[in-house]
Amino acid sequence: MSHTEEIVVKPMASVLRQLPMVSGSTILGDGRVIMIVDPVGLAKVAASPDETLGSDLHNTAAAATAAQGQTTPLLLIRAGSDELKAVPLSLVTRLEELEATKLEHVNGHPVIQYRGALIPIVYVNEKVKRAANGTQPMLIFSDEGKTMGLVVDEIVDVVDAHLDMQLSSDAENLLGAAIIDGQAAEILDVGHYIDQAFGSWFKRLSGTRDKPGGKLLVVDDSAFYRNLIEPVLKGNGFEVTACGSAREALDRLGGETRFDIIVSDVEMPGMDGFQFAQAVRGDPQIRNVPIIALASEGAYDLVERGRAAGFTDYIAKSDRAGLIAALKEFTGAIHGEAA
Structure with a gap:
């Protein structure tokens, strides 16, 4: 059959x-x-x-990527209105259908039993439909034991697009607006919803919040990436300080705070990641701090150059699980714990 x-x-x-x-x-x-x-x-x-x-196919694909520039897979949704909203697909663990009859409440907040665990449910905004029966689309975000559901009205499409933020936003749940697939779209701040679910609503039953994994300095010129990765790192027990440039990071490193690990983008305007790593290694006060390089997928030719400049490890920007694993390994070694 x-x-x-x-x-x-x-x-x-x-x-x-x-x-x-x-x-x-x-x-x-x-x-x-x-x-x-x-x-x-x-x-x-x-x-x-x-x-x-094989090599021809590789060269063709590489040429296409170079010609079109870096793109990002995006999940397009509607929530509370006809206006498009977008979420980077790499942040979404699964797409599910929320059954209204399975919705429960804890301390006045909606939750569901999902795969043997109780997870908080958050609606994108107040205008999103609260279905009394039937099902409703839901985005699942999960990272290191923390899982939450984000309810929307409609899942529209998955597109591969240039993510160029055109307008900023004062709304705390939005990173800004961009032109996606020829239409204006609001880019949701996933970190806001994670903080709402696990910060202001519930405290996660885990030792990581009571026992910080270490002090991290994150260096990336993209505010979009900083806003995406910072809540993920904090949710895994790390104290995070984010900087928008290598110069700003050096100023931070020269202050009173002592950082356990540095996570730095490679391609930045002005002082790039390689120059930043060399500057850190040239300072006797901070030369032994591990530096993890973040770079685009496929930029493996930069690995050796990065190691020569002083980077301790290399992680692709989209590999959140790999970044968390590397950070825990380094902080475990620093604090004398089992990696």
């Missing part, structure tokens, strides 16, 4: 669009995002006698 399921093909990342083996991507009913293999394209690749085909 076979099982069939209707799927809707979604846009591919720009780096994959030139590959004949892949025809698209889709979101499964259980919330997972998967790629769709093109059997015809796969057969052509397998039958090709050209030994250079």
Whole structure:
């Protein structure tokens, strides 16, 4: 007995669009995002006698990426109005349907039982529909034991787009506005909702809040990335100080606060990450502080250059789990704990 399921093909990342083996991507009913293999394209690749085909495909994809610039997969939603809103897809763990009958309340706040755990439920804004029955789309965010659900009115699409913030916002739940897929879209501040769920509403039952993992200095010229990563790091027990430039970071390092680890972007205007690392290694007071380099995926040619400049480790910007693991390893060694 076979099982069939209707799927809707979604846009591919720009780096994959030139590959004949892949025809698209889709979101499964259980919330997972998967790629769709093109059997015809796969057969052509397998039958090709050209030994250079693999490198040609790699060069084609690399050229496409370079020509189009760095893009970000975004989940487009609607919540409380017809205006589009967007969330970086890399931050979303799963897409689920909230069953209204399973909604419960603890201390006046909505929660549900999800995969054996009790998780807080947050609505994007006050105008989002509170369904009395049936189901409603919900985004699941999960990191290091903390899981929450963010309820929306509609999941619109998944697109691969340039994330260029055009306007800032005074609303605490928004990072700003950008042009996404030819339309104006509000970019949600995921950190705001995580803080609402685990900061002002509930305290997580974990030792990490009572026992900080260490003092981190995060250096990145992108306010968008700083706003995304800071709540994740704080949620994992770290004390975080964020700086928008290498110069500002050096000023911080020259102050009274002693940092356990530095997390720094590589590509920054003015003093870049390599120059920053060299400056840190040249200062006897801070030369032994570990520095983790953050760079775009695929920029592996920068690894050796980074190590020569003084970086201790290299993590891709999108690899949040890898960053947390590396930070815990370093802080564990610093504090004499098992890594």
